[in-house]
Amino acid sequence: MSLPVTCVQVIEVARVTPRTARITFQSDELDASVGTSPDQQVKLCFPRPGQEAPVLPGRTDDAMGWYQAYLAIPEAERPWMRSFTLRRRRPDTRQFEIDFVLHGDTGPASAWAEQARPGDRLGMVGPSALYASPVSIGSAAAAADWVLMVGDESALPAIGTLLEALPDGTATMVFAEVADRAEEQPLPGPAGTTVRWLHRDGAAPGRRLVEAVATADLPAGTPFAWLAGEASAVRRLRRHLVEERGVPKASIEFSGYWRHRLTQDDAPTAEDLADARELLARATAD
Structure with missing residues (x-):
């Protein structure tokens, strides 16, 4: 089963509420299916300290093989991976929005989002049928x-x-x-x-x-x-x-x-x- 893997870049950061940041990303390789259905989940990969971007295996048609390659990255270098729901794809663009709940530095995603700035880069895995809801x-x-x-x-x-x-x-x-x-x-x-x-x-x-x-x-x-x-x-x-x-x-x-x-x-x-x-x-x- 195909597993899309791409690099995404921050282009805008806004506060929806005091504890919710809406971050807009862009990717030149954004799959056409991104943001086209409700409750669509992706996995974001966050760089370790000292990394400008996460170290990840490339795109593959073998989902299990990709995950094994991800686990083979030394733990000190392996990105943190967290699940998110796409909030919206901006029409006629390669841009999409994801909301982050901010709760201090108690987790890698929240700590990253607190400091996120345009130009920052993450890895994105999906969307994929592997995490798709079976319910319409x-x-x-x-x-x-x-x-x-x-x-x-x-x-x-x-x-x-x-x-x-x-x-x-x-x-x-x-x-x-x-x-x-x-x-x-x-x-x-x-x-x-x-x-x-x-x-x-x-x-x-x-x-x-x-x-x-x-x-x-x-x-x-x-x-x-x-x-x-x-x-x-x-x-x-x-x-x-x-x-x-x-x-x-x-x-x-x-x-x-x-x-x-x-x-x-x-x-x-x-x-x-x-x-x-x-x-x-x-x-x-x-």
Whole structure:
């Protein structure tokens, strides 16, 4: 399976909120598929200290072979790799936008984004069918009575693209958890979209989301539910919808984007592996 690998360069940095940077990248080799569908994920590769650009294997049609070559790079030189959702491709250009949640220097992506300037370079892997969602938001919405989207600030780029792709007239309810009121941002969607903002204000990640959904007066009928954000909160939300709301598992698309007190470099937990097995089983069935 083809795995696009390219070098991308920063051309603009803007603040969407005090803790969210929207960084615009450009690449002369940008694949035509970049930014053409909602919830499209890529992996960004960040240089190690002292590197002007990340050291990466070249483009290949062998995805597994490329990843093995990436792992063969000495650890001190191997770029940090993190997953992101494309927020928007600028029409008729080779430019695209990605939102970064800023939380100080506790992670390589946030630390890089805090200091990002035009001319800075990263590596980009994807987009690829390897990380594509098997669910079409249009067909999922058409098969459901209404749409439920739940996520924290890490999920807002995907939620934004999904809302923009929903058919007109789709009844939609969004629960979005952010640090505080200053982190709210516009989320355009079809007429009838309801957005409920939840402010963490020091609470544990995901706690406000779980409490709000569990106590909400949700519309009648079966929804298509899309859940993303901190992994343990996503599991609790999914369990609530299935066990207490009677939502079929097949009607829930879910993804644990990040883990509280753990990074993508830490080993997966037993729950992480169970989630991965279920998602793989679904993708194989589809």
